[in-house]
Amino acid sequence: MERVILHMDMDAFYAAVEQLDRPELSGKPVIVGGSTRRGVVSTASYEARAFGVRSAMPVFQAERLCPHGVFLPVRMERYKEISRKVMSVLEAFSPAVEQVSIDEAYVDLTGSGRLNGPREEAGKEIKRRIRERTSLTGSVGIAPNRFLAKVASDMDKPDGLTVIRPEEVSSVLRDLALRKVPGVGAKTAAALESEGLRTLGDVLGLQGRAGALGGRLLELARGIDETPVGQWAGAKSISSEETLPEDTGDPERLKAELLAQSELVGARARMKGLKGATVTLKLRRADFKLLTRSVSLAEPTSSTYVIYREGMRLLERELSGRRRYRLIGIGLSNLTRNRIEFVQLSLFENRDASETWDALERAVDEIRDRFGKGAITRARFL
Numbered sequence: 001m002e003r004v005i006l007h008m009d010m011d012a013f014y015a016a017v018e019q020l021d022r023p024e025l026s027g028k029p030v031i032v033g034g035s036t037r038r039g040v041v042s043t044a045s046y047e048a049r050a051f052g053v054r055s056a057m058p059v060f061q062a063e064r065l066c067p068h069g070v071f072l073p074v075r076m077e078r079y080k081e082i083s084r085k086v087m088s089v090l091e092a093f094s095p096a097v098e099q100v101s102i103d104e105a106y107v108d109l110t111g112s113g114r115l116n117g118p119r120e121e122a123g124k125e126i127k128r129r130i131r132e133r134t135s136l137t138g139s140v141g142i143a144p145n146r147f148l149a150k151v152a153s154d155m156d157k158p159d160g161l162t163v164i165r166p167e168e169v170s171s172v173l174r175d176l177a178l179r180k181v182p183g184v185g186a187k188t189a190a191a192l193e194s195e196g197l198r199t200l201g202d203v204l205g206l207q208g209r210a211g212a213l214g215g216r217l218l219e220l221a222r223g224i225d226e227t228p229v230g231q232w233a234g235a236k237s238i239s240s241e242e243t244l245p246e247d248t249g250d251p252e253r254l255k256a257e258l259l260a261q262s263e264l265v266g267a268r269a270r271m272k273g274l275k276g277a278t279v280t281l282k283l284r285r286a287d288f289k290l291l292t293r294s295v296s297l298a299e300p301t302s303s304t305y306v307i308y309r310e311g312m313r314l315l316e317r318e319l320s321g322r323r324r325y326r327l328i329g330i331g332l333s334n335l336t337r338n339r340i341e342f343v344q345l346s347l348f349e350n351r352d353a354s355e356t357w358d359a360l361e362r363a364v365d366e367i368r369d370r371f372g373k374g375a376i377t378r379a380r381f382l
């Protein structure tokens with residue numbers, strides 16, 4: 001049966017919530033993220049985007065581009081509160097809802113009885129209810145599958161509603177820039193562009209050679225995405241923790257434990273095809289006081305190396321001579337589905353260190369699967 005999938009993504013979400021709570025900021029360039037200059041931008045209002053400010057940009061760079069911008073810290077609890085309202089609107093609308101990030105969800109409208117009349121009506125109704133409940137706007141895309149619905153919701157932002165009908169799919173895909181394909185990161189897009197591939201149409205034109213690019217991108221180029229809505233409900237974070245055999249303040253001991261934990265978390269994320277944008281260190285002190293420390297990453301990761309590196313930075317800040325700890329753990333949250341990457345290709349010689357780690361870690365996971373957990377142990381443990 002032909003499916004009808006809706007994707008909804010709130011507009012400039014964190015910044016829009018800040019403008020909602022402080023009406024004097026509406027119409028102003030608002031930049032949320034990194035309360036310190038060393039941080040990165042979480043998001044920027046559309047007014048700030050006009051100056052070139054973007055998510056994941058270092059704060060000092062945003063300050064340079066937009067010196068009169070209003071810079072605000074992240075208030076995650078408040079955004080979660082609004083996010084819950086948005087999701088409850090969607091859940092009231094259809095039983096098949098899958099939230100994929102704080103401000104984004106898919107709704108399967110197939111056979112929901114909501115399609116009497118044009119598809120636009122369902123989209124309009126959802127947008128209207130979200131606005132009524134939260135006073136915020138979101139953009140909606142409606143298409144025959146998830147991938148296309150997400151592409152559609154991005155085509156007209158903010159406050160847009162875009163429908164891609166089955167007969168329009170091939171022409172939309174032909175001209176779709178690879179950097180607009182969900183899952184293709186900026187680095188991958190640049191690598192593909194340097195190979196002369198700019199659009200999904202170009203990928204399709206590769207014919208035989210395209211096989212080497214990995215099946216997923218080729219499928220998308222053909223407009224195929226069978227992923228059901230709801231498949232991935234539940235996975236909010238991946239974490240691992242361990243109570244130590246005895247309380248310790250020995251940095252080497254804690255670091256070794258952190259590496260082992262990072263490896264478990266990374267392997268589980270890679271197995272599930274997920275990446276996380278937040279790394280959280282958990283420590284329980286000998287006096288049972290619990291500490292959690294988090295860091296947001298510019299790019300989601302499933303890399304043991306990156307998880308460990310970020311965990312170490314957090315750990316080093318906490319370690320002081322005399323403190324002893326009874327538990328250490330590390331978690332990955334803010335999960336998204338794996339990005340499409342082609343690091344296995346000899347086509348791209350200029351891999352950077354973290355990509356090489358990715359490829360290495362995938363190889364390690366494979367060997368473990370085949371020969372058991374003990375087959376490979378990191379040199380660190382020896």
Ligand code: TTP
Nearest residue numbers: 009010011012013014015042043055056103157
């Ligand atoms: P997005 O939906 O990607 O961005 P957005 O809602 O701010 O803007 P748009 O109108 O383009 O949808 O992400 C949702 C929120 O997630 C965003 O408001 C802040 C947070 N976020 C980060 O913290 N870091 C990031 O790198 C990105 C992309 C988002």
Ligand code: MG
Nearest residue numbers: 009010011103
């Ligand atoms: Mg958004």
